[in-house]
Amino acid sequence: MARLAGEEELDGHLAWLWDTVTGPVLDALGLTGPPGARPPRVWWIPTGPPAFLPLHAAGHHAEGAGRTVLDRAVSSYAPTVRALAQSRRPADAPPTPSFLVVAGPEAPAARPLPGAAEEAAAVAGMLTGARLIAGADATRAAVVTALADHTWLHFCGHGAAEPATASGSRLLVHDHLDHPLTVAGVSRLDLPSAELAYLSARATARSGFTALDEALHLAGGLHLAGFRHVLGSLWETDDTVSLRIAERVCAGLGAPHPVAARALHDAVRETRDRYPATPSLWAAYIHVGP
Template identity: 40%
Template sequence: MTSAPRPEAAAAHTAERRMALAREWDRLIEEIHGLDGFQDFLAPRLGTLLPTARSGPVVVLNTSRWRCDALVVTTGGVQAVPLPRLTVESIAERTVTHLEALQEVELAVHDLQTARLEYGRGEPMSAAARHRSRAMVALHRALERRETTLVSLLRWLWDTVAEPVLGFLGFVEPPGGDTAAWPRLWWCPTGLLTLLPVHGAGYHDGSRRTVLDRVVSSYTPTLRVLAEARRPLGSRPDDERLLIVSLPDDPDQAPLTDVARERELLLSLFPDRHTLLEGADATVQAVRSQLPRHRWVHFSCHGGQDLLDPSRGGLALHGGDVLRITDFGAQRHRGEFAFLSACQTATGVATLPDETITLAAAMHYTGYRQVIGTLWSVYDDIAADVATAVYSDLTSTGRFEPARSARALHTAVRALRDDRRLAPGVWTPFTHTGP
């Protein structure tokens, strides 16, 4: 019989094996760096990334159990702004509370939908009516809790993250005037901060102590991706068309009554430059086939993100099929603009928060420069209102100009807050990713 190896011998063997693999890794990386065009593979030089900040600073939010900092990237270099009031423990606590409040609303909406279906199917009227009444009360309470939680979260994000960063950059007063002249700022959160609405941070009580009143915000998954998105797209007039994916009804979802309004708007703005996939034509296969042929795409449908299994997140299309995040990662696109008028298209993943696995980020990674998405579920009439405002802005010169999408979205969101005085939970979800 052969005796089992002694523990110290096994440990030594494991250590030697790891060292050998590390040496092999270093050798392979060095070999790759010697290939033409791969000099920065997995190790980009700082000088190649600084130009990404030529239109405005990029703020990388770095968190650890030892300390948290904002790494402010400008064309002149990188400076660390300490965030002493921010800790990984407080981030985790706030994130859990935030996600629980969002989930409570989702469950309440689903319960109300079920109650309405029971009422419509002719279930015993008294029982169905009681169920519907209870569901409506539960949804009202869930929405109240979400708003209370969100207001507290946005103020905390201002105190711990946004105010120190904006103060360091000198953005201490509302710029005033036309939004076209406002400063731009890109947020690059890491860890659990990827799940939180940093762009909405502030005291939205008229004091103007908010990110929304100081800068036009965008997100970027990484500096390298932002650099890639700034490269010239090239001219191909044949693909300067808008793909419209419109799915107002889904048997397993609540009807989206305002999808028709979005569709009519887009048909009027792009009368000769569109492809419409609607209802039964809006299949996963059809969408995947048409995406490479269009520079712009607009989705009006249900969407979702599974925080525990990111591969299941995506856009709900005809027949109950889902255009998943992995579908976009399977090929490169030469897209310029994507508007995701669907729920939870920019939501991160709790188990892998540093992985870029949201639908909005996946589309950005695979070649779509400008992506507008949502962090959580939105009312379809509000989504239609935002789409109307954004597209009207981007076509106001007589031609479609997606490069202005961040400012157009910023203006639309401020109008929801200031002109219509809607609660933060209504307008905070909308985000822009890209240059």
């Protein structure tokens, strides 16, 4: 009953967001396309408290296709208008894709995540030539070194958000207690060949209370480090659904020019259509980038 009440409350918040924020914006832009049409792209650049809210998932989902952002637009996020303009400039031909999959199913001082190992194995099997770093081998040094040699990253494991000090939010690599992979550390990396990062971990796109106007979260940090496209989440998601969405996204990405936003949008909308009354399963996923 508590879970049901929570889903109903979240659904109510998504409807309110549509009525007060995203619905009027899309109407003003003339984005009222019929259900089933190929939706256009929209970039959200929230500041202040709205930075915590799933604008991309707003809508009256119980009604079916129509008054929802998912049915009218493919959503992405950007830290600033300038950053968005820069990231949308024509780029040189991207390098040949090379894939890195990192799995941390049993990070120290964190509960086990058996689904992380399953997802990592499934994703690595779908990506030709992917390198898998898992378990005790997935240290901060190993991951940072491998990032320089790969254009795509898929991380499966724990993420830890630090609302009071957002720059301290981190991915739980195996030695995170002594050598954390934080937002601050990630954003200082220089990865000019990086193309796409998929963070299958909780709260990788949640900003801190003290930096509401900045993209101080793990997804934003990887974007600043050089990844053109970053997929993250606002909260912890179900292991089974996470695996299904990851597989759907990987199948929808077209190397060497990944249409990451559309691949994620299609996977999330498909999941929403299957579980419309359970928004916690699909409303958390976001895309950051051009």
